[in-house]
Amino acid sequence: MKKILLIILGVIIVLIIILFIKTFTYPFKKNSSTTTKEWKIVKNDSAVQRFSNGIKIATISTGELGDFDYSTFDTFKEYLKKSYPEIYKNTENYEVNKYGLVFKLKGSQPNLEPILFLSHMDVVPPGDADIKNKEENIFRPDDKVLPRVTKVAEDWDFAPFSGAVANGRIYGRGTIDMKGMLFSLMESMSNTIKSGHIPKRDIYLAFGFDEEVGGQKGAAQIANHFKKQGLKFDAVYDEGGLILEKGSVKGIDSDVAVIGCAEKGFLSAKIKVKGLGGHSSMPPTESAIGKAAVIMQRLEDDQMKPIITPLIKEFFDNIGGSMPFANRLAISNQWLLQPLLLSQLTKSNTTNALVRTTTALTMMKGSDGTNVLSPEVEFVVNFRLLPGNTVKDIKDHIAKATKGFDVEVEEIDNTREASAVSPTNTKAFKLIEAGIKEIYPTAIATPYLTVGGTDAYKYQIVSKNIYRFMPIKINNSEQQSIHSTNEYISIENYLKMIHYFEFIMKNYDK
Numbered sequence: 001m002k003k004i005l006l007i008i009l010g011v012i013i014v015l016i017i018i019l020f021i022k023t024f025t026y027p028f029k030k031n032s033s034t035t036t037k038e039w040k041i042v043k044n045d046s047a048v049q050r051f052s053n054g055i056k057i058a059t060i061s062t063g064e065l066g067d068f069d070y071s072t073f074d075t076f077k078e079y080l081k082k083s084y085p086e087i088y089k090n091t092e093n094y095e096v097n098k099y100g101l102v103f104k105l106k107g108s109q110p111n112l113e114p115i116l117f118l119s120h121m122d123v124v125p126p127g128d129a130d131i132k133n134k135e136e137n138i139f140r141p142d143d144k145v146l147p148r149v150t151k152v153a154e155d156w157d158f159a160p161f162s163g164a165v166a167n168g169r170i171y172g173r174g175t176i177d178m179k180g181m182l183f184s185l186m187e188s189m190s191n192t193i194k195s196g197h198i199p200k201r202d203i204y205l206a207f208g209f210d211e212e213v214g215g216q217k218g219a220a221q222i223a224n225h226f227k228k229q230g231l232k233f234d235a236v237y238d239e240g241g242l243i244l245e246k247g248s249v250k251g252i253d254s255d256v257a258v259i260g261c262a263e264k265g266f267l268s269a270k271i272k273v274k275g276l277g278g279h280s281s282m283p284p285t286e287s288a289i290g291k292a293a294v295i296m297q298r299l300e301d302d303q304m305k306p307i308i309t310p311l312i313k314e315f316f317d318n319i320g321g322s323m324p325f326a327n328r329l330a331i332s333n334q335w336l337l338q339p340l341l342l343s344q345l346t347k348s349n350t351t352n353a354l355v356r357t358t359t360a361l362t363m364m365k366g367s368d369g370t371n372v373l374s375p376e377v378e379f380v381v382n383f384r385l386l387p388g389n390t391v392k393d394i395k396d397h398i399a400k401a402t403k404g405f406d407v408e409v410e411e412i413d414n415t416r417e418a419s420a421v422s423p424t425n426t427k428a429f430k431l432i433e434a435g436i437k438e439i440y441p442t443a444i445a446t447p448y449l450t451v452g453g454t455d456a457y458k459y460q461i462v463s464k465n466i467y468r469f470m471p472i473k474i475n476n477s478e479q480q481s482i483h484s485t486n487e488y489i490s491i492e493n494y495l496k497m498i499h500y501f502e503f504i505m506k507n508y509d510k
């Protein structure tokens with residue numbers, strides 16, 4: 001027995017030594033020290049004001065299939081023409097499906113594949129907050145203080161479509177998602193034109209108008225238009241990643257720039273569960289709502305298996321070197337510790353979404369009376385598909401969860417597979433890293449999986465190199481303001497974003 005224990009102890013010691021060696025020799029990407037100096041902000045009151053006025057135009061998209069009031073979009077189009085005459089004069093520009101906008105700045109070598117920058121002009125509604133009067137001091141970019149009484153929504157510091165410039169910020173619905181990117185692209189192209197710089201390859205801007213409700217009338221048709229023209233883009237840049245402020249990523253004492261190289265798929269299923277209806281005074285032993293509860297419990301208890309995809313492996317390889325020893329140990333020894341790593345990752349809502357197809361029960365409908373048993377109960381479950389899982393996998397998963405019950409399953413909204421994964425060894429990706437170094441030299445840049453949906457997905461038909469990244473540094477509370485209350489962007493972020501896109505436009509072929 002003693003000999004066996006010694007052998008076991010020896011094996012454990014050898015195993016520990018192997019784990020430590022692999023941890024200390026694992027090729028984590030080093031956040032190389034750089035001599036790059038952070039670009040110093042150049043005050044630009046006119047650019048801030050143009051953006052502020054654009055926020056005041058309430059280009060709200062809502063409802064199904066992009067069926068909403070387009071009158072404000074007409075106003076917005078005219079505002080862009082008035083604000084950026086040099087772009088309209090010096091580019092080939094046109095509309096797709098009346099409201100989609102395309103701008104083409106010609107390069108000196110048209111044989112090169114062009115690059116494309118995306119944004120969208122529509123915003124989500126501001127919510128149903130109560131409107132009240134509030135006395136405030138507006139601190140303008142010219143440092144003048146203008147006291148006034150204005151109408152603001154409760155939980156907003158300023159009215160959602162005020163475009164107020166105060167406290168070093170620009171307030172309003174769409175400042176982050178995503179008129180900030182739209183206006184910064186217009187400013188960047190305008191600056192490029194005014195500087196006399198002629199790019200080698202054509203540069204396109206394409207702005208959709210219904211991204212928040214699926215993008216079928218805007219981005220989808222613009223992408224199809226490009227395909228019919230025979231266009232292939234060397235790179236497509238859209239939203240989907242951010243610079244997370246130091247402290248936002250647990251265990252990393254640095255800003256982290258997450259660059260979306262793929263995005264999750266989407267499937268929402270309405271499941272109708274049938275049973276016996278009637279009066280609640282004589283209920284059956286198993287009601288329709290009880291059956292639905294069993295199915296929902298199955299869906300939550302037995303979710304899709306978590307996996308470390310190649311993209312997320314690369315993500316951890318990039319950030320792991322800046323994490324505590326225990327994290328580095330697990331990442332560098334996945335041959336043994338992957339189950340433990342996955343167990344930890346699935347405990348957090350944020351990291352769980354990176355390693356599995358998520359399951360979210362979102363809606364439910366039964367009877368309309370407290371004493372009425374509905375013969376049919378329906379609920380909606382939303383899945384966000386991890387690359388590697390397919391729509392068929394999800395359908396099989398639903399079939400397993402509903403086995404033994406009388407159900408009808410209907411797909412609703414826009415079902416789609418997870419996107420393709422764009423490579424990181426391209427010029428397009430390296431330009432993102434270089435652009436980040438311009439504005440935040442110490443940030444760790446890493447590929448990432450975008451968990452939400454973007455218009456970028458629709459452009460897979462015209463490019464293999466699609467990257468989702470908006471170069472703004474935000475904290476957790478600012479992230480929460482997107483699609484919520486009190487959305488704003490700092491003036492610093494906005495001006496750095498202009499510089500970032502101008503840097504890419506001017507340096508893509510250097």
